[in-house]
Amino acid sequence: MESLKDLGLETSVETREDFVNFRVNPRVVVYPRSEEEVVKVVRYAYENGLPIVPWGAGTSLTGAVSCEGCILLDMRHMSSILEINDVDWFVRVQPGVNLEFLNRKLMERGFFLPPDPASFFLCSVGGAVANSSGGMRGVKYGTFRDWVLSLRVVLPTGEVVQVGEPFRKNRAGYDLVHLFTGSEGTLGVVTEIWFRIIPLPKEKMISLLSFMPDLDSTAGVIQDMRRAGILPEIAEYIDNEVIVALNTQLSAGLRESRGGLLILRVEEHDLEKMREILGKWHGETSILSDEEWERIYSLRAQSAIALKAMAKEMYVEDIVVPVSKLVEAVRRLKELEEKYQVKMPVIAHIGDGNLHPNILLKDRRMADELFEEVGKIAIDLGGSVSGEHGIGLQKARLMGLQIQRHSGVKVLEIMKGIKDLVDPRGIMNPGKYVELAYKLMKQGQNE
């Protein structure tokens, strides 16, 4: 790619894989160091009609960074924290900054950015914004979508816009901040982000570990917790297969528990009620010291990595159901396990109804079928085929189905219209997400 080199940018030629082994086979990788350099590359791609795919840290779980013959825009060098504003309560950053690093810097100043995808020690904030990632604190603090105030974006034409402004209350026009957040790199390249930040909580938090009899009882705990008006900071679940993976791969030394582990963090005044609920559902509960909590939080974050090391290849599901439907969702997942004679190890942000049943790949055709059936449980129960990992390639068909069933075809048409308006040559992370869902719908494949 001679002429791109003439632009004086750092490049390499290499193939990559994302975390779940989707192939990334670019014609060239470019490493921009500034917004001006991003503009140069995007303009070049636009003029030559070449596909271009932004890359944060490649921890995506849905094929969102996969490509054949694209220009891969690796954002790692654009990783500065530009401003921490402790009066207006925002932080302004470049997209390549690592999320854990950013939060360490914020915490030194008494603030934090709450969403914590379990990949926080690996992922870039640009990737987390593009995926509108969630995480373990999502039950209380939501996903990245709730924390982005403003974005600078290089559009697929090479023009630069800033959407939103660095304050919370702003009614000036359509909400483009939330359009670009979660757009999976299909509408432009994010080059600067203003995040809302908040002071570190001052209430005393209590961390609980509860060995549960089964996943059904865990769902029962979560429903009772909600009825009691308890809003936990964290309500996470891992089943016994995941405990075994953590013990085998990371020498975690956790006690095995047939019914899995519920990990909770609640405000001190909710402790007694929480213990009562856990007791009702036969949870065997202990209170963790701060040190033990740090260890369990870190093990929970590494659960998918441990499981992947056991499975070599796996599909990570990401369905959401209304919390009132959790027990029903768990029952239907069990029926699928029986039907396919497989065990799907479950990691769950169970507090907000977000379940990650993992499908370990042995028979790919069967895994594909099972993956679709799991997604359909969410659709049937009025939930979503993705709460936080996004759609990429893997879930486009299911997303199309969800939108058709819950919202109507017109909504998918509006989304496709937006893509065409912003990206008239169809070069920005093409062939995925809305574009793919629309194409499959047109081909009648969304049934």
Ligand SMILES: Cc1cc2nc3c(=O)[nH]c(=O)nc-3n(C[C@H](O)[C@H](O)[C@H](O)COP(=O)(O)OP(=O)(O)OC[C@H]3O[C@@H](n4cnc5c(N)ncnc54)[C@H](O)[C@@H]3O)c2cc1C
């Ligand atoms: C072990 C593990 C645990 C995980 N746990 C969670 C979890 O708890 N919750 C959760 O939500 N996710 C989770 N994930 C998924 C994933 O880590 C997150 O979605 C993550 O935030 C993606 O960040 P990234 O930097 O790796 O992005 P990438 O994978 O590099 O990219 C993701 C998407 O963002 C786009 N993109 C990247 N940078 C830009 C940019 N500057 N401008 C425009 N588009 C861009 C890419 O094109 C792609 O579409 C997990 C992943 C792993 C491997």
